[in-house]
Amino acid sequence: MSHGRGIRLFLVDGSPNGLLTAEIMNWTGHALTGPRTKLTELVQRPECGRTGIYFLVGPDPDNAMRPLVYIGESDDVAKRLKQHNRPEDQGGKDFWERVCLITSKDQNLTKSHVKYLESQLIAIAKQSGRCGLMNGTAHDYSVLPESDLADMAFFIEQVRIILPVLGFDFLRDPTASHSTSSQEGKTLFEMELPTFGVKAQAQEIDGSFVVLKGSTTRPKWTAKNNGYGNLFDQLVKDGVLGDEVDGKRLFTKDYEFNSPSAAAAVVAGRNTNGRKKWRLKDSQVTYGAWQSDQVDLKTTAGTTEQ
Structure with a gap:
C-alpha cells in the first residue's frame, strides 16, 4: 500500500x-x-x-x-x-x-x-x-x-x-511502473482497426495511459501533420515503433501516453477520440463509459460509508 x-x-x-x-x-x-x-x-x-x-x-x-x-x-x-x-x-x-x-x-x-x-x-x-x-x-x-x-x-x-x-520528468523510470507485478489486476483496454489488421492493448498505470509492447499501429501518419503526427514520427525515430512489416508497425516496448486520445491517434495514424475508440477487453464498453462508471461507483461508495 x-x-x-x-x-x-x-x-x-x-x-x-x-x-x-x-x-x-x-x-x-x-x-x-x-x-x-x-x-x-x-x-x-x-x-x-x-x-x-x-x-x-x-x-x-x-x-x-x-x-x-x-x-x-x-x-x-x-x-x-x-x-x-x-x-x-x-x-x-x-x-x-x-x-x-x-x-x-x-x-x-x-x-x-x-x-x-x-x-x-x-x-x-x-x-x-x-x-x-x-x-x-x-x-x-x-x-x-x-x-x-x-x-x-x-x-x-x-x-x-x-x-x-517541479515539472522535470526526465528521471522517471519508463519501465518500473509497468512491470508485470504492477500490471496484474489492471483493467485491460483494446483498440482494433480490422480493415488494416491493427490491434492494440493498453492499461491505466499510475495515472498514465500505457500502450503495451506488441501492440500494432498503422504504418504511417495519414492525416494533416499536427502534435500527434509529430509524436508518431518521433516514436518511429526513437524505435518505440518498429519498422513497417505487412503494412503495420509494432510497439517494441510499453509506452506511456498522457491521454487515451494520444495513444489512439498513434495507433490509428490520425486524430481520433480515445475515449470512444478504446474499449474494455472482450466487450463493447468504451473507455469513456468505463471511467464514468468508476467515478460514480467510487463516489457512491464514499457517500454510503459516510
Whole structure:
C-alpha cells in the first residue's frame, strides 16, 4: 500500500514563474529551481554556496517531445552556474532555460557524495530515455562506505519524487511502473482497426495511459501533420515503433501516453477520440463509459460509508 507524501513548496518572490523551493517531510534534501532569467537572484541564495548537484534543462530543437539536460555537481554551485551562463565560445552552455539545484539542509553532503549522485543520476537519465543528455562520458563513481551508499540510495529516491513535482520528468523510470507485478489486476483496454489488421492493448498505470509492447499501429501518419503526427514520427525515430512489416508497425516496448486520445491517434495514424475508440477487453464498453462508471461507483461508495 502506497502512502501519501507531504511536499512543501515556497514561491520565493511570490511569482509562479520565479524562484521556487521544495522540501519533502523527513528528508534532509532541499530543491531550488528557477528560470535562467532569474539566475542573478538564484546564485545569491545561500543554497548556491553549498555542495550539491544541479540540472540544466532546455528545449531540444530536434525533438519537441523531450528536453535537453545537463547534470553536474560542485562544492560551489553558484560558481559553476556562472561558468555555464557564459557564451559557448567562452566555455558556457547556451541550450538551457531552467536550472534545478539539490542540496542538503543539514549541509552533510560531501564532495564524494555529490560525485556519486552525479554518476548515478546520469545513468538513470540515460536509462529513462526521457531527455537528450548533454553530459559527455560519465565516470562510474562508487567509492563510498556501505552506510553512505544506503543513504545516497534514499536521497536519489527523494530526488526522483520531487523533480516531477517541479515539472522535470526526465528521471522517471519508463519501465518500473509497468512491470508485470504492477500490471496484474489492471483493467485491460483494446483498440482494433480490422480493415488494416491493427490491434492494440493498453492499461491505466499510475495515472498514465500505457500502450503495451506488441501492440500494432498503422504504418504511417495519414492525416494533416499536427502534435500527434509529430509524436508518431518521433516514436518511429526513437524505435518505440518498429519498422513497417505487412503494412503495420509494432510497439517494441510499453509506452506511456498522457491521454487515451494520444495513444489512439498513434495507433490509428490520425486524430481520433480515445475515449470512444478504446474499449474494455472482450466487450463493447468504451473507455469513456468505463471511467464514468468508476467515478460514480467510487463516489457512491464514499457517500454510503459516510
